[in-house]
Amino acid sequence: MSINDIFSKRRRGWAKLEKARKPAKKKQLRIAHKRIEQLCDDKSFKEMFTRLRTADPIKFPGYMEKIAELDQNGNATEAFVAGTAKIHRIKVAIGVSDPGFMMGSMGTVVGEKIALLAEYAAKKRLPLIIFSASGGARMQEGMFSLMQMVKTAQAVERYRAAGGLFISCLTHPTTGGVSASYATLGDIILAEPGALIGFAGPRVIEQTIGEKLPEGFQRSEFLLEHGMIDMIVEQAAMRETIYKLLKLHEGGMFCER
Amino acid sequence: MNAESLSAYERVQKARETKRAGIYDYIEALFDDFMEFHGDRLYRDDPSIVGGIGVLDGMPVTVIGHRKGKDTGEQIKYNFGMTSPEGYRKAIRLMEQAERFNRPVLTLVDTPGAYPGIEAESNGQSNAISGCIAKMCNLKTPSICIITGEGNSGGALALAVADRVWMLENAVYSILSPEGFASILWKDASKSALAAGLMRLTADDLKNDGFIDTVIKEDDKLTEHIRKLLISEFHDLGNIRTEELLKKRYARYRKVM
Numbered sequence: 012m013s014i015n016d017i018f019s020k021r022r023r024g025w026a027k028l029e030k031a032r033k034p035a036k037k038k039q040l041r042i043a044h045k046r047i048e049q050l051c052d053d054k055s056f057k058e059m060f061t062r063l064r065t066a067d068p069i070k071f072p073g074y075m076e077k078i079a080e081l082d083q084n085g086n087a088t089e090a091f092v093a094g095t096a097k098i099h100r101i102k103v104a105i106g107v108s109d110p111g112f113m114m115g116s117m118g119t120v121v122g123e124k125i126a127l128l129a130e131y132a133a134k135k136r137l138p139l140i141i142f143s144a145s146g147g148a149r150m151q152e153g154m155f156s157l158m159q160m161v162k163t164a165q166a167v168e169r170y171r172a173a174g175g176l177f178i179s180c181l182t183h184p185t186t187g188g189v190s191a192s193y194a195t196l197g198d199i200i201l202a203e204p205g206a207l208i209g210f211a212g213p214r215v216i217e218q219t220i221g222e223k224l225p226e227g228f229q230r231s232e233f234l235l236e237h238g239m240i241d242m243i244v245e246q247a248a249m250r251e252t253i254y255k256l257l258k259l260h261e262g263g264m265f266c267e268r
Numbered sequence: 269m270n271a272e273s274l275s276a277y278e279r280v281q282k283a284r285e286t287k288r289a290g291i292y293d294y295i296e297a298l299f300d301d302f303m304e305f306h307g308d309r310l311y312r313d314d315p316s317i318v319g320g321i322g323v324l325d326g327m328p329v330t331v332i333g334h335r336k337g338k339d340t341g342e343q344i345k346y347n348f349g350m351t352s353p354e355g356y357r358k359a360i361r362l363m364e365q366a367e368r369f370n371r372p373v374l375t376l377v378d379t380p381g382a383y384p385g386i387e388a389e390s391n392g393q394s395n396a397i398s399g400c401i402a403k404m405c406n407l408k409t410p411s412i413c414i415i416t417g418e419g420n421s422g423g424a425l426a427l428a429v430a431d432r433v434w435m436l437e438n439a440v441y442s443i444l445s446p447e448g449f450a451s452i453l454w455k456d457a458s459k460s461a462l463a464a465g466l467m468r469l470t471a472d473d474l475k476n477d478g479f480i481d482t483v484i485k486e487d488d489k490l491t492e493h494i495r496k497l498l499i500s501e502f503h504d505l506g507n508i509r510t511e512e513l514l515k516k517r518y519a520r521y522r523k524v525m
Contacts, residue, residue: 190394211384
């Protein structure tokens with residue numbers, strides 16, 4: 012069988028699998044869950060670490076009230092949804108920021124979920140895929156938030172050192188303590204078109220330098236041009252792109268069906 | 269006790285005083301000899317980061333830290349201690365060098381934060397900071413960090429991941445400057461004093477919260493005291509096997525919840 016035959020067979024396989032997928036439910040889902048539905052095989056997602064709640068570590072005024080408001084039925088999954096799922100039958104550990112919950116900011120719960128997910132992925136030898144959309148560290152948790160940058164960075168670094176494949180997907184927006192920790196430590200870094208990605212927010216930069224920022228500054232296309240990401244992928248093409256990447260690593264330690 | 273005599277915001281102001289001891293003052297007082305090295309081998313030398321080898325009681329130590337400058341001319345030259353990606357990459361390079369020659373690493377933190385500028389973002393500020401954090405997490409030799417002045421945000425954290433973290437009694441260390449914090453949460457940077465009071469950014473607060481091992485009193489014997497502490501602590505850390513050292517460092521940051 013020629014290499015072309017193998018690839019065309021594979022393409023047919025993808026098409027078949029794509030056809031077999033049922034359309035996403037109409038029910039209004041939270042942003043993170045919706046993304047997982049679009050990305051993963053139907054009903055393959057098993058959410059983990061859902062019981063974690065913040066302990067309000069610096070007793071910040073009004074913080075617990077705000078959390079309670081966002082978590083009215085007691086089952087909000089905070090600003091990060093984590094678990095396992097399958098992409099064209101390849102099992103993966105997947106985590107997705109939920110920008111609907113306090114702008115996806117990384118506090119202790121988000122940091123803990125990411126660390127747990129990376130540790131779980133290392134233990135179970137699963138590829139690790141994380142979609143970030145976050146304003147950065149969560150102010151209301153002070154230094155406890157800042158330290159999540161270390162906690163998540165060291166967890167993904169350990170995972171990678173053990174041979175794992177970490178695909179980091181940057182979506183709009185990924186800034187501050189998230190872009191400057193685990194999110195830019197991916198083996199492969201993808202970004203969605205037009206996403207704002209950077210360390211400092213545009214407003215802070217404008218205030219510091221006293222001038223208007225150029226068009227397209229800190230957008231995915233700008234990062235690609237400057238060598239900070241591997242490729243820009245449309246949301247509609249994300250599932251197939253990630254599948255291709257997983258296939259390229261199949262047979263590697265962490266990518267088996 | 270001094271801790272009660274100054275408010276958190278007064279400490280922020282004290283930590284920022286231009287006349288406050290800077291990195292060269294510490295280097296001169298702590299080391300018998302010091303050789304400075306330059307450049308990230310990628311683009312340029314960032315003067316806001318000083319790096320080199322100091323000799324501490326006969327033992328070569330890699331020293332890396334922020335430099336703010338003591339008058340307007342110096343401040344402009346050193347960009348007020350606001351580091352660009354090249355500075356973090358210089359730090360990474362020197363840490364890798366320290367590993368190669370089995371030298372312990374001392375970092376001295378005093379920065380208003382990473383530089384929020386066009387060039388800094390174009391050259392991958394996020395990537396440089398996450399890389400520096402990752403390097404400090406997996407550094408194979410012992411590390412000690414001293415927060416000597418102002419330690420703001422990821423720009424400070426990038427150099428503050430260590431086996432021991434000490435802090436001067438009038439230094440501050442936080443998720444963001446109180447002005448930035450107030451600006452994000454209340455859209456009003458002038459509420460910085462109020463923010464400082466809530467952020468738990470003083471040495472005593474951070475020690476109580478478990479982020480700082482030792483608070484160093486700022487008296488006449490300050491550098492003499494630091495010198496003794498460094499000699500004894502590097503000696504103790506040097507007796508720990510690398511594997512154990514890395515395990516303990518991981519645990520130190522893993523437990524923050």
